[in-house]
Amino acid sequence: MDLQIALLLGQDGIVNGAIYALLALALVLVFAVTRVIFIPQGEFVAYGALTLAAFQAGKTPGTLWLLLGAGALVALIDTVIAVRAGALGRLKRIALWDLVLPAVVAGLVLWLEPGDLPLVAQVALSLAIVVPLGPMVYRLAYQPLAEASVLVLLIVSVAVHLALVGLGLLFFGAEGSRTTPFSEAQFNLGTLTVNGQTLWVLGASAVLIVALYQFFGRTLYGKALRATAINRVGARLMGISTTMAGKLSFTLAAGIGALSGILIAPITTVYYDTGFLVGLKGFVAAIIAGLVSYPLAAAGAILVGLLESFSSFWASAFKEVIVFTLIIPVLVWRSLTSHHVEEEE
Amino acid sequence: MTTPILEIRELCVSYGKVEALHHINLKVSAGQIVTVIGPNGAGKTTMLSAIMGLLPSKGEIEFQGEVQRNIEVEHLVAMGMTLVPEKRELFGEMSVEDNLLLGAFQRYRHGDRDEGKTMDQVFGTFPRLKERRMQLAGTLSGGERQMLAVGRALMAKPKLLMLDEPSLGLAPLIVREIFHIIADLKKTGVAILLVEQNARAALQIADYGYVLETGSVALEGDSRQLADDPRVVETYLGLGGSGAIKKE
Numbered sequence: 001m002d003l004q005i006a007l008l009l010g011q012d013g014i015v016n017g018a019i020y021a022l023l024a025l026a027l028v029l030v031f032a033v034t035r036v037i038f039i040p041q042g043e044f045v046a047y048g049a050l051t052l053a054a055f056q057a058g059k060t061p062g063t064l065w066l067l068l069g070a071g072a073l074v075a076l077i078d079t080v081i082a083v084r085a086g087a088l089g090r091l092k093r094i095a096l097w098d099l100v101l102p103a104v105v106a107g108l109v110l111w112l113e114p115g116d117l118p119l120v121a122q123v124a125l126s127l128a129i130v131v132p133l134g135p136m137v138y139r140l141a142y143q144p145l146a147e148a149s150v151l152v153l154l155i156v157s158v159a160v161h162l163a164l165v166g167l168g169l170l171f172f173g174a175e176g177s178r179t180t181p182f183s184e185a186q187f188n189l190g191t192l193t194v195n196g197q198t199l200w201v202l203g204a205s206a207v208l209i210v211a212l213y214q215f216f217g218r219t220l221y222g223k224a225l226r227a228t229a230i231n232r233v234g235a236r237l238m239g240i241s242t243t244m245a246g247k248l249s250f251t252l253a254a255g256i257g258a259l260s261g262i263l264i265a266p267i268t269t270v271y272y273d274t275g276f277l278v279g280l281k282g283f284v285a286a287i288i289a290g291l292v293s294y295p296l297a298a299a300g301a302i303l304v305g306l307l308e309s310f311s312s313f314w315a316s317a318f319k320e321v322i323v324f325t326l327i328i329p330v331l332v333w334r335s336l337t338s339h340h341v342e343e344e345e
Numbered sequence: 346m347t348t349p350i351l352e353i354r355e356l357c358v359s360y361g362k363v364e365a366l367h368h369i370n371l372k373v374s375a376g377q378i379v380t381v382i383g384p385n386g387a388g389k390t391t392m393l394s395a396i397m398g399l400l401p402s403k404g405e406i407e408f409q410g411e412v413q414r415n416i417e418v419e420h421l422v423a424m425g426m427t428l429v430p431e432k433r434e435l436f437g438e439m440s441v442e443d444n445l446l447l448g449a450f451q452r453y454r455h456g457d458r459d460e461g462k463t464m465d466q467v468f469g470t471f472p473r474l475k476e477r478r479m480q481l482a483g484t485l486s487g488g489e490r491q492m493l494a495v496g497r498a499l500m501a502k503p504k505l506l507m508l509d510e511p512s513l514g515l516a517p518l519i520v521r522e523i524f525h526i527i528a529d530l531k532k533t534g535v536a537i538l539l540v541e542q543n544a545r546a547a548l549q550i551a552d553y554g555y556v557l558e559t560g561s562v563a564l565e566g567d568s569r570q571l572a573d574d575p576r577v578v579e580t581y582l583g584l585g586g587s588g589a590i591k592k593e
Contacts, residue, residue, distance in 0.1 A: 085415045220446060220453050227436045227447050234434030237397070239422030239451035239501070 001313070007192045009309045015198050015267070016281075017305025018205035019260050023282025024289065024297040025212060026253040031291045032229035033249040034242075035150050036142055039157040042279025043164035044130060044257025046272055049265035050168070051126040051258075053177035058115035062171025063129050064106055070136040071102040078139075098136070105129055119182065127258055134254025135247040137164075142250075146242050161276070168272035176269035179262075201263045208256065209298065225249060281308070281323060288330050348410070350375045350505055350536045351396070351426075356404035358388075358395045365391050366560045368404070373505065373536050378527070380539040380547040380568065382581060383557035389540040390431055392557070393509050396538075397421060397428045409504065423451040425504035431513060433494040437483030441474055444482050444493055448500025460500065467496040470526060488519035495526070499535075506530065507538045512546065524550055544581035548572045556581075 023041055030038040047063050054061035075098035082090040105128045114122050141160050145152060183196030215222040228235040228245040236242065257279075261270065264278070281304050288300030304323060311322040351373040358366040366388045373379045381389055395402035398416035406413045408426060436444050445467060449460035468475035471492045477485060482493055491511055498506055508527065512520040520543065528550040531537060541547035548554055554571045556564040564571065571577050 087415070220450060223439070223443055223447055224450055226439065230436045230438055231434050233399070233430070234436060235447075236399070236418045237422070237428055237430065237434060238447050238497070239419045239454070240447070241417075241419040244419075 004191050005313070009313055010306065011192065011194065011198065013306035013309035014302060015201050015305070016308060017302035018202055019264055019278065019301075020282045020285050020304050021298040021301035022205055022208060022256050022260050023279055024285035024301045025209065025294055026256040027279075027282055027286040028289060028291055028294055028297050029225070030249050030253045031286070033225055034138075034142065034146070034153075034246045036153045037150070037157055037283075037291075038253060039154075039161040039276075039279065039283075040137065040164050041253060041257050041282065042275030042277070043161060043168060044134065044254045044275070045261035045264075045278050046168055046270055046275035047130045047133070047164075048126055048258030048261030049179065049270040049274075050172045050177055050261075050272065051129055052122055052262050052265060053179050053270070054172065055114040055117075055122045055126065056179055057177070058113075060109065061126075061129065062167070063133070064109055066167060066171070067102045067129050067133060067136075068106055070133060070140065071098040074098045074136050074139045097132075101132060105132075119180070123262055126262060127255065130258040131251060131255045134250040134252075134257075137254075138246050138250035143243055143246060146246065165273050165276065168275075172272050174272070176271040176274070177265070178269050179265040181266035197266050201267070204259070204263055208259065212252075212294075221248065277320070281305075284324065284327050284330075287327055290334060348375070349373060349407070350409055351538065352405075352407040353396060354405040354407070356392070356395060356402055356406065358391050358400055358402045364560065366395065366402075369557075369562055371555060371562070373538050375504075375536050376531065376534055377553065378531050378537045378539060378551045380541055380551035380554045381557050382541055382544040382547055382554060383563075385542065386559075387557040388560040389557055390509055391560075393428055393430075393507050393538070393540055396507065397426065419451065422501060423455065425502070426507070427498040427501050427503040427505070428507045429494045429498045429509060429511065431509040433490050435482040435490060435493060435497070437481065439482060440479050441482055441485070441493055442478045444497050445474070445500050448497035449502075451501060463500050463502060467499050470499070470529070471496050488515055488523070491515060491519075491523060492526075495523075499530075503535055505536045505538065507540070509540050510542060511539070512541060512543045520546060544577070545572075548582075 023045070027038055027041060030036055051061040051063050075094050078094045078098070079091060082088065082094065105125070109125055109129070112125075114125050137160060141156055142153065145156060181195075181197045182200045185196035187194045187199075216226055224235065224240045225245055225248060227238065228240055228242065232242065235245070257275075260278075261275065264270065268274075282301065285301035285304050286297050288303070289296035304326065307326060308319060308323050312319040315322065349372040353369060353371050356366060356369040357364060369392060371379070371381070381392070383389055391400065394400040396406060398418045398421055406416065408421065408424060413421070436447065442464075445464055446460060449457075449463060453460060473489055474492055474496055477489065482490070485493060495508070495511065511523050511527065515523065524546050527537060527539065539547055539551060548568045548571055551568040554566065554568045555562050556571070556577065564574065564577065566574070572582065
């Protein structure tokens with residue numbers, strides 16, 4: 001291997017690592033706040049990419065119907081609960097978020113013919129469809145079990161993952177799609193050629209990570225999420241509801257997932273089930289960080305990305321095996337160095 | 346007595362099949378300090394948790410003239426009820442200032458942006474917190490942690506402040522300081538429900554008191570009367586006494 005190949009592989013690894021880093025951050029966030037190991041994270045990646053691809057192919061993405069259906073279901077359940085509790089004040093909120101918002105998005109998509117719109121508008125519409133699915137999934141699958149054990153929540157995650165993958169196949173078919181790059185530009189740095197999409201991925205990841213840092217460090221809602229992660233009872237006593245924190249973290253995770261999908265869609269062909277492997281690599285990075293540390297998760301993700309790209313050069317058949325085997329020494333090391341923490345009661 | 350801000354009627358709480366609280370009746374009026382004393386395991390913490398909506402209960406809880414059905418913690422906090430729990434439940438990895446800010450979360454959520462002013466008032470009450478405002482809550486001393494827990498609760502501008510064993514684990518001098526501050530808080534108009542094992546200190550600052558034993562109210566009365574009651578003196582204030590008050 002000469003220097004040029006090493007640089008090329010390194011570039012590849014860092015680009016993938018940046019995406020894994022975003023997903024790892026989302027996984028750490030969701031686990032810290034809700035104790036959910038968010039396996040369906042990858043489906044949001046695929047939904048984001050494929051929704052955008054559907055727009056570009058001039059089709060109406062099936063995720064739109066999922067948004068309307070899930071919204072209606074959430075609205076129905078919450079309305080029944082609100083009426084039973086005599087809390088009719090909640091109805092306005094329910095109608096706004098679960099019925100009006102999806103309907104407005106659907107109206108825009110059907111009326112605008114997104115295929116002819118500029119890329120920014122297509123991306124915005126894709127996010128508008130996929131991101132609200134995050135809190136809806138939380139409401140339908142996790143909220144009724146918010147106090148359950150980590151294991152039960154994990155089982156729910158597997159179920160949600162399988163359901164969403166199945167729906168993905170139904171919506172988008174078995175063929176993969178690619179989207180047009182954000183930029184066709186190419187830059188030459190010495191012997192290394194860097195294309196525009198690479199810079200987009202790195203730039204967007206960096207901006208997103210800084211934005212998340214600011215959100216958690218400066219805004220009260222960000223601090224409220226951290227507080228819930230640190231001390232659930234204390235947070236509830238401040239009036240920070242577990243449900244609000246759960247929905248907010250799922251919204252962020254869905255947003256990060258969908259955006260990651262949109263960023264990688266021009267580089268790799270995305271299939272309905274691509275998200276799972278991508279998400280799983282983010283998960284390996286999150287595990288390296290013990291599902292608690294954000295900086296460690298990001299560093300782990302870069303490591304996973306580099307390992308993946310170099311192993312694809314040396315032993316491409318074993319690329320996934322090598323990446324996922326990384327988790328074994330990490331787990332051994334973690335179990336030797338960290339004291340065992342009992343799951344909260 | 347003026348109109349009660351909190352009135353609980355026939356409150357029962359069970360853990361599984363075991364009933365821990367039996368038909369408790371209790372009242373707190375605006376501007377009053379009411380104390381609940383009693384031995385370890387009498388159900389004092391259970392009672393506060395049930396009032397706050399952290400535990401399911403039977404019976405009626407009336408707060409600010411409204412009977413609370415489907416009690417939710419978040420709703421009660423927004424209405425002006427706060428609890429400083431026995432374990433403080435601080436956000437250890439966050440700064441003192443952030444802990445205080447989060448105390449105002451429900452106000453902020455409802456559009457009240459005046460938390461800076463309230464924080465100055467809290468710093469006025471607890472100057473020591475101001476000195477440590479950038480320090481992580483987990484690094485504070487026991488007394489400072491208690492002050493932070495109370496300060497954080499005050500950030501919600503509560504109408505009713507419930508304190509669970511504020512003297513627990515603190516040095517006598519700090520206990521005295523905390524009780525002084527609690528007595529001072531009364532002047533700001535907040536009603537206080539004080540649960541304590543330290544009966545002497547609690548009865549000194551309280552207007553009214555209840556004695557809770559094995560899940561029932563054994564005695565109640567003006568705190569001065571209670572402090573003079575031979576049964577209370579013998580069991581909780583005297584030096585030699587032990588065992589519980591027998592219900593008449």
